[in-house]
Amino acid sequence: xxxxxxxxxxxxxxxxxxxxxxKGAKHEKLRExxxxxxxxxxxxxxxxxxxxxxxxxxAFEFAPGSEVITTPFTFVSTVNAIKRCGLKPxxxxxxRSTYTLDPSKLDxxxxxxTCAVLPVHVYGNICDTEEIDRIAxxxxxxxIYDAAHAFGVICNGKGVASFGDASMFSFHATKVFHxxxxxxxxxxxxxxxxxxxxxxxxxxxxxxxxVYTGGNAKMSEFHxxxxxxxxxxxxxxxxxxxxxxxxxxxxxxGKDGIILSPISDRATSxxxxxxxxxxxxxxxxxxxRDKLKECSVLARKYFYPAVNEMCIYAEDSEKTPxxxxxxxxxxxxxxxxxxxxxxxxxxxxxxLSF
Ligand SMILES: *Cc1c(COP(=O)(O)O)cnc(C)c1O
Numbered sequence: 001x002x003x004x005x006x007x008x009x010x011x012x013x014x015x016x017x018x019x020x021x022x023k024g025a026k027h028e029k030l031r032e033x034x035x036x037x038x039x040x041x042x043x044x045x046x047x048x049x050x051x052x053x054x055x056x057x058x059a060f061e062f063a064p065g066s067e068v069i070t071t072p073f074t075f076v077s078t079v080n081a082i083k084r085c086g087l088k089p090x091x092x093x094x095x096r097s098t099y100t101l102d103p104s105k106l107d108x109x110x111x112x113x114t115c116a117v118l119p120v121h122v123y124g125n126i127c128d129t130e131e132i133d134r135i136a137x138x139x140x141x142x143x144i145y146d147a148a149h150a151f152g153v154i155c156n157g158k159g160v161a162s163f164g165d166a167s168m169f170s171f172h173a174t175k176v177f178h179x180x181x182x183x184x185x186x187x188x189x190x191x192x193x194x195x196x197x198x199x200x201x202x203x204x205x206x207x208x209x210x211v212y213t214g215g216n217a218k219m220s221e222f223h224x225x226x227x228x229x230x231x232x233x234x235x236x237x238x239x240x241x242x243x244x245x246x247x248x249x250x251x252x253x254g255k256d257g258i259i260l261s262p263i264s265d266r267a268t269s270x271x272x273x274x275x276x277x278x279x280x281x282x283x284x285x286x287x288x289r290d291k292l293k294e295c296s297v298l299a300r301k302y303f304y305p306a307v308n309e310m311c312i313y314a315e316d317s318e319k320t321p322x323x324x325x326x327x328x329x330x331x332x333x334x335x336x337x338x339x340x341x342x343x344x345x346x347x348x349x350x351x352l353s354f
Pocket of ligand 1: 048050075120146149170171
């Protein structure tokens with residue numbers, strides 16, 4: 001969180017303007033700040049990441065019942081968004097080292113009903129955007145990225161928001177950059193700006209006519225003010241996380257049965273998560289999680305179960321064996337800016353005591 005006084009100072013003008021939501025001055029300032037930070041001309045702000053993703057999907061007006069290819073190794077929000085837009089999720093397996101959509105499995109899943117691909121930059125690991133783009137272009141498919149984990153990542157010199165037809169970011173309190181609750185869709189096609197303005201405001205156009213069955217997904221001034229403050233400190237937030245993440249790597253790398261995400265040579269990291277895969281280690285993932293919990297350390301089974309093992313999406317999970325396997329072995333260790341070296345060491349000592 002920003003300093004209490006810094007936030008209070010930021011919201012002071014709201015007591016003069018009495019403008020609390022609906023595209024106020026804070027909302028517009030945050031939008032400009034984010035355009036600069038993310039290096040993209042199109043940014044639309046939303047009440048949360050989930051509604052931003054639903055808006056991104058619905059903006060392309062796909063035929064009802066069309067298929068959207070995504071992966072089961074994601075937060076269930078990704079798949080619910082597809083379903084709630086009246087479309088059918090189709091699950092593609094993931095790559096074993098980055099945990100993102102495996103493009104070599106994509107072609108076999110494309111049918112005449114496929115309208116889009118919705119890959120996820122899991123843990124901030126950037127998808128194979130070139131290969132996904134190439135396949136999508138060949139088949140005339142839209143590409144919408146769930147970039148909820150990838151705020152601020154630069155890949156091959158380009159901001160992550162510039163890939164595909166649209167990218168969704170989540171600004172939930174648990175994310176690297178947050179507005180308490182909030183989210184955004186980023187895009188390069190300037191036509192989309194007005195469309196998102198309509199979608200998130202009940203489908204009402206500037207003349208007050210309802211042209212779309214929109215809901216309410218607007219970001220308030222208080223949330224935007226939190227974002228303005230947090231964005232001022234984002235670089236030091238990420239730098240502090242980096243220190244903690246590097247300590248974890250120093251302690252855990254090279255240990256038998258402990259697999260860490262590879263360090264990418266084409267993309268920066270925002271150090272959003274510290275995923276560890278236990279494969280052939282002296283203890284199972286769940287035992288390690290329980291032991292950490294006994295010591296008041298909250299590590300998350302994130303993502304577990306895979307979405308296609310959850311009851312409303314359940315299918316034969318052997319269709320996506322890699323996602324199934326990783327979901328059963330991954331644990332996300334605590335990672336946040338104020339996590340000091342002594343605490344990281346304590347957590348690693350518990351793990352390595354097995
Ligand atoms: C957080 C998250 C979402 C949902 O974002 P909210 O802002 O919480 O609505 C969607 N997808 C992924 C991968 C996420 O991590």
